[in-house]
Amino acid sequence: MNNRSAIFLLLVAFLAVAFICDIFTGNAPISVNEAWAALFNTSGDPIIDEIIRNYRLPKAITAMIAGAALSLSGLLMQTLFRNPLAGPDVLGVSAGAGLGVALLTMLSGTAVYPFISSMGSMAQVVAAVGGAALVLLLILGVSARIKDSITILVLGMIFGYVASAMVTILQSFADPDSLKVFVTWTFGSLGGVTWDKMPLLFAFVLTGVAVAYLLQKALNSLLLGENYAASTGLNIKRNRFLIITIAAIITGTVTAFTGPIAFVGVVIPHFARSFLGTVNHKTILPATLLMGSILMLVCDIVSQIPIANRTLPVNAVTAVFGAPMIVWIVLKRKKL
Amino acid sequence: MCLKVINPPPFLFVVFFSLLWWGCQSGKHGEKKNEGDGDYISSVSVLHAKGFQIDHAREYTKVTIHNPWTSDRKPYAVYYLYKTDAIALPPDGIKVKIPVTTLAVNTFSYFEFLTLLGEVDVIKAVTDGFRVYNPVILQKMETGEIIDLGDPFNPNVEKTMALNPQAIINSAYAQMDSYSERLIQAGFSVIYSLEWMENSPLARAEWIKLMAAFLDKEAMADTIFSGIEGKYLDLQEKVKEVPQKRSVMAGDNFQGTWYVPGGNSFNATLFRDAHLDYHYKNNKESGSIGLDIESILTQFGNVELWFGCEADTYGELAEKDAKYLLLQPVQKRQVFNNHNRTTPSGGNDFFESAIANPDLMLSDLIKAAYPSLLPHYSFTYIKPLEETPARE
Numbered sequence A: 001m002n003n004r005s006a007i008f009l010l011l012v013a014f015l016a017v018a019f020i021c022d023i024f025t026g027n028a029p030i031s032v033n034e035a036w037a038a039l040f041n042t043s044g045d046p047i048i049d050e051i052i053r054n055y056r057l058p059k060a061i062t063a064m065i066a067g068a069a070l071s072l073s074g075l076l077m078q079t080l081f082r083n084p085l086a087g088p089d090v091l092g093v094s095a096g097a098g099l100g101v102a103l104l105t106m107l108s109g110t111a112v113y114p115f116i117s118s119m120g121s122m123a124q125v126v127a128a129v130g131g132a133a134l135v136l137l138l139i140l141g142v143s144a145r146i147k148d149s150i151t152i153l154v155l156g157m158i159f160g161y162v163a164s165a166m167v168t169i170l171q172s173f174a175d176p177d178s179l180k181v182f183v184t185w186t187f188g189s190l191g192g193v194t195w196d197k198m199p200l201l202f203a204f205v206l207t208g209v210a211v212a213y214l215l216q217k218a219l220n221s222l223l224l225g226e227n228y229a230a231s232t233g234l235n236i237k238r239n240r241f242l243i244i245t246i247a248a249i250i251t252g253t254v255t256a257f258t259g260p261i262a263f264v265g266v267v268i269p270h271f272a273r274s275f276l277g278t279v280n281h282k283t284i285l286p287a288t289l290l291m292g293s294i295l296m297l298v299c300d301i302v303s304q305i306p307i308a309n310r311t312l313p314v315n316a317v318t319a320v321f322g323a324p325m326i327v328w329i330v331l332k333r334k335k336l
Numbered sequence B: 001m002c003l004k005v006i007n008p009p010p011f012l013f014v015v016f017f018s019l020l021w022w023g024c025q026s027g028k029h030g031e032k033k034n035e036g037d038g039d040y041i042s043s044v045s046v047l048h049a050k051g052f053q054i055d056h057a058r059e060y061t062k063v064t065i066h067n068p069w070t071s072d073r074k075p076y077a078v079y080y081l082y083k084t085d086a087i088a089l090p091p092d093g094i095k096v097k098i099p100v101t102t103l104a105v106n107t108f109s110y111f112e113f114l115t116l117l118g119e120v121d122v123i124k125a126v127t128d129g130f131r132v133y134n135p136v137i138l139q140k141m142e143t144g145e146i147i148d149l150g151d152p153f154n155p156n157v158e159k160t161m162a163l164n165p166q167a168i169i170n171s172a173y174a175q176m177d178s179y180s181e182r183l184i185q186a187g188f189s190v191i192y193s194l195e196w197m198e199n200s201p202l203a204r205a206e207w208i209k210l211m212a213a214f215l216d217k218e219a220m221a222d223t224i225f226s227g228i229e230g231k232y233l234d235l236q237e238k239v240k241e242v243p244q245k246r247s248v249m250a251g252d253n254f255q256g257t258w259y260v261p262g263g264n265s266f267n268a269t270l271f272r273d274a275h276l277d278y279h280y281k282n283n284k285e286s287g288s289i290g291l292d293i294e295s296i297l298t299q300f301g302n303v304e305l306w307f308g309c310e311a312d313t314y315g316e317l318a319e320k321d322a323k324y325l326l327l328q329p330v331q332k333r334q335v336f337n338n339h340n341r342t343t344p345s346g347g348n349d350f351f352e353s354a355i356a357n358p359d360l361m362l363s364d365l366i367k368a369a370y371p372s373l374l375p376h377y378s379f380t381y382i383k384p385l386e387e388t389p390a391r392e
Helices: A003-024 A032-040 A046-081 A093-107 A113-118 A122-145 A149-173 A176-186 A198-214 A216-222 A226-231 A236-258 A264-276 A281-303 A314-333 B010-028 B109-116 B135-143 B157-163 B178-185 B201-205 B208-215 B218-240 B266-273 B293-300 B314-320 B322-326 B358-369
Strands: B052-056 B060-065 B077-082 B094-097 B103-105 B123-126 B167-171 B190-193 B246-250 B252-254 B257-261 B276-278 B288-291 B305-309 B335-337
Touching: A003 A032, A003 A046, A003 A264, A003 A281, A032 A046, A046 A149, A046 A198, A046 A216, A046 A236, A046 A264, A046 A281, A046 B157, A046 B178, A093 A122, A093 A149, A093 A176, A093 A236, A122 A149, A122 A236, A149 A236, A198 A216, A198 A236, A198 A281, A216 A226, A216 A236, A216 A281, A226 A236, A264 A281, A264 A314, A281 A314, B052 B208, B060 B208, B077 B190, B077 B208, B103 B109, B109 B123, B109 B208, B123 B135, B123 B157, B157 B178, B167 B178, B178 B190, B201 B218, B201 B266, B201 B358, B208 B218, B218 B266, B218 B358, B246 B257, B246 B266, B257 B266, B257 B293, B266 B276, B266 B358, B288 B293, B293 B322, B305 B358, B314 B322
Parallel strands: B077 B094, B103 B123, B103 B167, B167 B190, B246 B276, B246 B305, B305 B335
Antiparallel strands: B052 B060, B060 B077, B252 B257, B257 B288
């Protein structure tokens, strides 16, 4: 077994351990034995069964999907724009999702209420997807007209700023209670995805991952620069369109279901490249997915630590607890 | 999720007219049942609140929480309360066996309802425990009899489920929140609190009757509310005799925006009942109106009283912003905050028991504006600002 295979095996083992630990950790006093029994048979207590099967299990799966998806999106953006600071949010898609949710907050008590209430809690997801899709369409519109990827990156950031500015305007019109409701969404939450919503999240992200796998060669060519990639016969425009579309769709979907989650998408691709010692997407892509899932699961475990009777917002935990971990590794290895 | 948008765009007029229509429709509360509801033998008399209705069948009670955001009379929630098992209940709605003995209460306004009904012991969980004022609840939190579920906008799902309360009282908004959705999916009974949508003090206080239905204490709630209502209406009559209304301003500056009550809001109704003149009395907004300091100075610069100031002293006001000194109530020392009953960790009884005691809220305003009418009364929730100078 070579070194790389060993690393992958280790990552899979880590992922399994983190997944199990995430299911065993929470605020309800449930022992490991009870949790195990609830997972595979029954603990004898319907409440414990409910918490483990219908709360912790979907939450852990959501953490895995969200971590993998955001990291993949970050990897695609970094490769396409050849910019180490690029992340899932550079296209303004997350800000677009935020705009959708802010608009929903403003409109939910108005004449459109019957329509919104008929969707139940899916309304927030639909609003976020709508906002993200709007920004995506703008990006695709400009990318069809512009040759230079860096210009698209800058325009994406501009769209993001405009969406954020519109959110700020909406917030200035809202009363403090509505503000708090919106701010709570920006904290990010992995616990909002119920079993009935899971297939939708899974399907979008799985499609994104599948397309990304098919684009491995194109992504490797892009690492050498667009001119070189074009000289190898790569259709830059078509591949750029595909990369932007899947990155935006998976970021938009994850943001819609979990709220914005920062940090993971920017750092994990660097971490994967550094750990595996290669930039080849055939290796980096699966490593990014695995590492993203692991970090997200660890962050979810950390966010369960009650501080003043509150669990920590997962959006903050990713940076606050993830950053020292990464810095420590960088210091150990003297480089990223 | 609630919507209280500032400076009404056109759709707010639609909302307003919907609410108006809804209000007209709900004037039928307290009457005997209409045809089609023949199973119900009597109804609880609800005189002021528009948001709920309680009907009695022979073997169970139907509690309906109306939906304030639609005009089609489709209820927000329906509950069937029963005392003994093996009773045939209608297929819809949430079934709750009464009296409820364990409750998670995620909204502060219900603490006093439960206290007045002598049922504070049913509270097993609260949110934002550090902001609680009620001393009995604080003591029970110390002994561990009551647990803290964290942020009221995002309470801890696991802790709530592990506690396994018979029902959870949760603030309802125009959007389904994932906390309530999770609990309902798991088979828990969520009692939606929509009392905050009522825009008169007596209407809000009348929600004690809804709480009482779940505790099987309807008669007691009726007596308590009648007493409160009587005191409130007496005060309202008494203050009407004052020949000259005093003018008033409200709210405070929050990061550059001054939120003042809309003319159709709870506070504006309270000002009207306290015989006070308020600039936005004819405004139709039921939430807040966001104003800048210039509008405040021009519209309220010469009023006589200011309620709801966030500062504790005049020195603090001057230190925050010298423009406060341009307001006449500041110059004439007629400024009041809501900090008379607070705890060091941020608890404030104004946000707890005031909703259940509108007569005391009205007394506070009357005492501040027309002190000769209530010579022996001392402030319950409000407090005049003190004269402590600004920090050097």
